[in-house]
Amino acid sequence: MTQSAEQQQECLPEGAIPGEILPAEGEIILNEGQPTRRLMVVNTGDRPVQVGSHYHFAEVNPALHFDREQAWGWRLDIPSGGAVRFEPGQEREVTLVPYGGAGQIRGFHGGDRNREKEIS
Numbered sequence: 001m002t003q004s005a006e007q008q009q010e011c012l013p014e015g016a017i018p019g020e021i022l023p024a025e026g027e028i029i030l031n032e033g034q035p036t037r038r039l040m041v042v043n044t045g046d047r048p049v050q051v052g053s054h055y056h057f058a059e060v061n062p063a064l065h066f067d068r069e070q071a072w073g074w075r076l077d078i079p080s081g082g083a084v085r086f087e088p089g090q091e092r093e094v095t096l097v098p099y100g101g102a103g104q105i106r107g108f109h110g111g112d113r114n115r116e117k118e119i120s
Helices: 005-010
Strands: 037-043 049-052 074-076 083-086 091-098
Touching: 037 083, 083 091
Parallel strands: none
Antiparallel strands: 037 091, 049 083, 074 091
16 A cells, blocks of 8 residues: 555655755765775877776776776775766876775676776
């Protein structure tokens, strides 16, 4: 049995808005305590390349040149939903953090799925 909208409203605290997200008080530090790794990346292509916050960095566009071995199992250390843009010929340093959880990375470009995530 499903609840009516009125019944659902009765379950909410006074003044609450359904779906509302209330962050903790104070400053929130992203990826606090996580190891980080810095890599120099250059866009050797003729078009801009944009990489999203949770994309497996080792599998980004092949026009981006960097040490892909060092990026295996890592993603950008930026807020969720953000991205970093690399203009043609641009060289920049990025900071990466490891994927959490079991280290199983699925989808993307189909890299070596039998490989274990190594964080060192």
